[in-house]
Amino acid sequence: MLKINRNDLPSLFAAIRQESDLYLPVKTAGKTNFAAWDETAQVDLDTLKTVKSPKDAFFPQSENLYSCHQEGGKTQIVPETLREEPFVLFGVRGCDVRGIQVLDKVFLSNPVDSYYAARREQGTVVSFACHAPETSCFCKVFGIDCADPEGDVVTWLVGEELYWQPKTEKGEALTAKVRHLLSEADEAVVAAEQTAIRGIVEKLPYSNLSLEGWGGEAAKTRFDSPVWEQLYKPCLACGTCTFVCPTCQCYDIKDYDTGSGVQRFRCWDSCMYSDFTMMAHGNNRTSQMQRFRQRFLHKLAYFPANNDGMFSCVGCGRCVDKCPSHLNILKVIKAFAKEGV
Amino acid sequence: MHECKYNPGFMRDTLIPQVGIITDIRTETPDVKTFRVNAPGGGKLFEHMPGQCAMVCVPGVSEAMFSITSSPTNKEYQEFSIKRCGVLTDYLHSMQVGDEILVRGPYGNNFPVDTELKGKNLLFIAGGIGLAPLRSVINYCLDHREDYGTIDILYGSRSADDLVQRKEIEEVWMNTPGVNVYLTIDRPQEGWDGHVGFVPAYLKEIGFDTNKVALLCGPPIMIKFCLQGLMELGFSREQVYTTLELRMKCGVGKCGRCNIGTKYVCKDGPVFRFDQVDELPNEY
């Protein structure tokens, strides 16, 4: 176990930045999101949850896939170069680490998405235990321990000290580069912090929510439930829940006319949007109830059916905090528990 | 060019297309054209299996999934029969021989021509542009005639003018031993002395025996009633294959659009047996 004083974090960040890009929670115009670090960045390690999850680091909201243009009457295709420079993603909460593992199941399964794979290969994840979990947190439901998150390096902020423990080869490599800034630390401090965090987690209102009835089987048993009709009505059909979600991975592929050619890019899309499944000959999900149902069944039934029971919700609670109509996955789970269907 | 680091066997990411040249355009019907596509240096862009699809793109216009209507046994080119019904297809219909398009694929599964269909009697039922995916299988089977039993082809469309691949049907399919072709059109028409009536009705009229595997493609309403007809004739749902079509963008089961239940139509489909379709939520 290693540690660094909180006041020395800027020099730690500077040292990491010398070797690679560094992304971490930064406050801009009042809101904290993951952003590139530089000396002027207002690093914010006190806000528990960034508005957007850190999934942008591996799966950006918008990215070019290739561009094409005409050359001597022939179409030339220029693939976007894959990330070749290493980077560090610092301050990732346990739920968001699981979020990355969920995305891995999608993008690293055959055929591998090379844009994502390249970023995963180049990225080192420094996770960050949650000192003060929030009311909307329910990661424990998905077996996540926010007191001991996964990651290449795990960190804990206890008082004025940031405790640092490498967990993987990548983590060891990063640690070696900044070792001169870190000093040996007492593991007992971290153990006490973990006990304290777990104590809080037990007091959270949703920590022991039951997922009974969900998983692969729910695809059949819950699709036709009348509960969906009761639940979806306040849904505004916006994409807030999908865009703040660490595991939502639906995307669109679109063209951008640059004037001298076409950039083909992909960007996050939302199954909540009315044209998501629109085809020239019609739409197979015409109502918001169907779209609403799709999102939750995908997370709680379809995804686990295809991924050995792994849910594609990590209990980060961002949708709980951000839905304009206060709809969320917790209400869905609880409504089904109540109806028993 | 070296192999894609992350996808052995692929030259680059599966989302990046190749340039294809339109080397021939046949006007099949007032709203369907068949486009022949070659690699810029000649030959095919890639190998595929019957029933598989490819993403066809006109940069700056749009991109969409189309079934490859030519058989893999055709070693020279690939073909797409495309009905004009949206932004991209409108544009494609305005294109000329020699124009370039972008193609990526092949995507999805295929009709099990080398496994479950092998040695079987086959019944193809198609309506309108639904012949496009089946044509690939039909020609594959004709080219491997000894591997299959009898072949019955029931094909119908709105009018005689809307029958696609009519030349091939009349000159090749009808003249192949052991192949029976049944054509029908929805309404009587001058110059048409063949059968008149909807495909499902004609299906029951002919009354095929059940010692067959049926492959069914066409508009949803036709599929619904043909399936009913087949059930009445004594077919089981395990004996009937069809293809599903949903909105697709990536083609590799990641963008989420064609997700239905636990399946991604672009990757796990488009070919499904009806007992598999029954497992899906009713959302297609």
Added chain:
Amino acid sequence: MQELIARAGALLQSGEVSRVLGWRKGEHVWDVEPAFFHSAEELSEFVYNGFCGANLSKYMIEASKLEGKTLVFLKPCDTYSFNQLIKEHRVDREKAYIIGVGCKGKLKIENIDAAGILDVQGADYPDCSDTLTVKTLYGDKEVSYASAMLERCHVCKGKEHKIYDELMGESVDTCDADRFAQVAAIEAMSPEEKFAFFQSELSKCIRCNACRNVCPACSCRKCVFDSNKFDSAQKANTTSFEEKMFHIIRAFHVAGRCTDCGECSRVCPQGIPLHLFNRKFIRDINALYGEFQAGEDAETKGPLTSFRTDDVEPGDAGKRG
């Protein structure tokens, strides 16, 4: 609250209304959701408290298409939106039974600076208190009601309902700030400062479309941004410029029709002060055409949708910058 439930129940019972549009209890005091109620039993989940900020006028567009009347609870500022929607023929007055419900300012849980909030006491209507007691995992604290109010309540348009069938409950004018102070401050900035300000705010936009979807003035059946014929369609684009286009086009489109209900800013997950765009237009319209409040009534033509010979010349308006 019990009177509201009783009245709604009676109107349902008598058949005068077919459904009730109000707010449904959440898991906590703050996560209430807009909801339709069809029976006395369903009404047991009805709630009206300080967190019922959602403007239900927008839901009346869909409700107007249903059989029978919908009883809708509107706060004073919501009635401006409803009037405006009548004016635009997007809701049917005959299909609505409006209970003007008392409002003492609405709260936003995010405005309470405390972690691990378990309960907020003092937000219940009608007897909400000036001081909220916030129970949290990490101890209790007290905050003033006003400090937790939505931005729009600090520039309250007044306690008067502009359209209603009956009134229930007391309202309070919670205005304690100058509605146009921030707009004036931005106007005073240099072009570079303005650009930097909007750049930093709008670059947070994730194009979730919550602002548009919640906006009562955004009532087009199909939004231009949902058309695939434009590069600006619905989702994030390759350059951040497109997000600016989205917000600027939207602000122009609702100019003269926006009642300043503040829903856009309430729902923005990134806390972008979207209402500032709209208020800039309102301020300009006031200066150029005389004081005008959209939704004040359901009849008056707006200055941008009528023509008078003494209207300001476009060139003069342009000079203002």
